[in-house]
Amino acid sequence: MGQFGIGQPVRRKEDVRLLTGKGVYTDDVNIDGQVFGVFVRSPQANAVINAIDIETALAAEGVVAIYTGEDLAADGVGTLETEVEMADLAGNPMFRPKRTLLATGKVRFLGEPVAIVLAETQEQARAAAELVMVDYDQLPSIASTAGAVDPSSPPVWPEHGSNVSVHWENRPASEIDVHMERAKTRVTVDIVNNRLVPNPMEPRAAVAHFDAATGMMTLYAPTQGGRRIQGGLAKGILKIPADKMRVISQDTGGGFGIRGKLYPELGVVCWAARRSGRPVKWRGDRNETFVSDYHGRDQVNHAELGLDENGRVVALKVHTILNVGAYMGENGPRLPISGGGRIIPGVYDIENFYFSVKPVFTNTVPTDTYRGAGRPEANFLMERLMDAAADATGLARDEIRRRNVIRQDQMPYMTQMGLLIDSGDFIGNMDMAMEHSDWKGFEARRKESEKNGRLRGIGLGNFVEAAGGRPTEEMRVRISADGKATVFAGTYSHGQGHETVYAQLIEEYLGVPFDDVSLVQGDTATSPMGSAGTFGSRSSWMGGLGIRRSSDAIVAKGKKIAAKLLQGDEEAVSFENGVFSAGAGSVTIQEVAKAAQEPKNLPEGMEPGLDESFNVKRDAELFNFPNGCHVCEVEIDPDLGIAQIVGYTAVDDCGVVLNPFIVHGQVYGGIAQGIGQALTENTVYDAEGQLMTGSFMDYGMPKAQHFSHIEALFNEVRCKTNDLGVKGAGEAGACGAPSAFVSAVMNALSPYGIKHIDMPLTPDRIWQAIADAKSAKAA
């Protein structure tokens, strides 16, 4: 409807506010009487804490209090534990250690908080934190993902005896071995899926205020929706009723999954506010982002694919080692399986699938959900296998995929992981991406590059993901007496543009003008009780559906009121473009909203107002399945090993596109993060568990110069399992980019016979691979 309805490239309402410095972030919040909290963090990767001497620090200027883990324990403060429970095939459960908010007895990774210092100023707190003397006995440590499965590796949790928390398998391997043995062609890949530091633009922060008179605890913090954190803090940590815990996030500078978590620091800051009787402000810095925000990815994969004489896959075996870090994050251990990797084996129709996952402990920052959360890893693995299969069978890279993708006539298709894929045009995605990238004309471009001493390569990557996250989301829509609409949401826009898209939906469904719609979010006091938040590419679907149903309820109620106003039958009232009509008479929804405030205008027994909520609930199988195909073209300077992207075509099926301008933004951002993983980003620990990439001086973020123009296209296939027809859009780019890029680089390097280089494909690594290939040839 109109220029602001569904499908229109409406400019973002929130941008003027955010881009002119009017956003209100947690660090902008100050409360009278606040003290500043600074955490004392472990410089050790693995050590026994013999003693913590706070005497000197307590005497320092401005210091109000210093608390350690013992103070928390003495006050009955709760601990953090993962939500995940898994078992091996014999039923032996996963080892699930609890995490104390402040390290107690032992530290298990560099950066782990050990104490908090409260002082009148930030500088005083920092200075005093340096005076807290922790006596450590250093222990041997382990940082390596692959190394942690070695029984002789130093145990992070000696009480468990092994760094392998569980060996999860989907079935006995022998069931698949019989199929693998009949394969005509077998290929294997070994992949290190590199650990990433998510690095939202805004570092973490928290301001907590406890009102002793009412018992109300209020926490300001960047989140992805406060409802989940509220529950965890109230019940699990502070042991107070949930309605005495309020979480407020006004604006948040990026989430990517990791801002949705209940971090120990949040619990400490709240508790310290209650204990000290002063509001407490913690202003985390970028160093703390690197050593205490949850990290992403970090898997080691070994996989084997068996194919018959027609290039059809007959068996797949995947062995994944997942580095969970020193403690288990909320979702971390299940990321390769049900958490995000649930989509494995990707867009392909593979019946015989064996999957083994070993989540391992190491003395590193815990890992958890980061844009894609298991799906980029799963898709990357499948696409590397397909490239290897193409190489081994002599089939073209697109042909091997065409022979194995799930076809539209097979849908709905039940995957090996128990998901029902409702829709998707996987062949069409490839056709569209190859056509728009001029795949056919590549050879001519390659020759041109060759003349200039450059290697040129082209690659493609298919992907599918499963979007949705948590099973409920409640939305509320109200039209006030002034005719303006307000959406009350527990979904939380931390960059996504909900203010804009939700207003488009309201204009579409209720005819209230775009500019008359506002969004109230980011406060557990106003968000509906059944809300969960924004993550897992779920807000357009679950939030959108909640708005749809709430709007339907408003129209239904409005018809009853309009019937009375128009003195007609309710059945005779129709609603279109914000106008209720019956016969020759009509009233606008604004008039109805105004009338709805007066009981005299209402049918007998009706509550005043136009104010409706709907709690969207889904069954576990009703995820939706964003998918696509990305094609990347690169040019490599072989003397320096630099790979430069020279062309990028992204075909995405996000179902019905509510706002192409905003979805393009999601696609670009996801691709940037995917290319970051593949080209520049890497988190490196040394053998002693010291973080070697602890700042932007060493940790390479993707920059504009690494990209070419991105041609972002939609192959829109309406989702069949929700009324809006939408699929998620937030994580697609990060799923598609790594495989397309790596495929392109390997294609460029094929004259040297190079099959694989682990991400990130830095100049040093590419040059070394070329040098090794040359010397192998010479030998």
Next chain:
Amino acid sequence: MQDFTFHMPAAVADAASLLGSCEDPKLIAGGMTLLPTLKQRLAEPTDLIDLGAIADLKGVKREGDQIVVGAMTCHADVAASELVLSTIPGLAMLAGQIGDPAVRHRGTIGGSSANADPAADYPAGLVGLCATVVTNQREIPADDFFTGLFDTALEPGEIITAMRFPIPKWSHYMKLRHPASGYAVVGVMVVDTGAGVRVAVTGAGPSVFRVAAMEEALSKDFSVKSIEAIKVDADGLNADMHASAAYRAHVITVLAKRAVAARG
């Protein structure tokens, strides 16, 4: 950041006397290295002496056959200077590749040189171009100025006031940027002084160094071919997670060849 006393003297002599009288003073130019160091509490000077108000230290001028760049001239001003562009384009090229726009508008030639970061660009420029470092006490040839990792010939109390560059016949700078920091993984300055060729390398070793074999070959025959086979020994070169010593050694030759090839 610890509290400190902030000074903004109007003359070099005043800065020098503050340096002598304060307890634990530090000079600050653009602050591109010092400010992060202070924020992380890795340095805690009692006094900061800001050279930004000393007008004499800023700007580019020609004196005979030399270009004189004031110590407090920022990289962006060197990169955009008509005078530098028309006389020593290689120097403008170098300055224009330092860091990012914010760094180029704050960082200065004097500050960068005094800091002597092994991956900074200017050391290759100064040494390659036979520059002279002018201080409030003396003149130091660039060849003698950079003495090691973050180490220079500057004595306590000495303040750089300007850099003097003889105008060469030709110069060119090539750089492989660090993927994270933007510093030089390797930076190579090739200069035809008129009396011979100089090849100065930054980023690859603990301090800037010259490649004698290339200088000799290019002085005889200024061509890509003459240095093609010259391999730099990887022994003693920097190695880190972004670039091995062998890679850096290889890149020196590649960049030197490309610099030479750029001379039309």
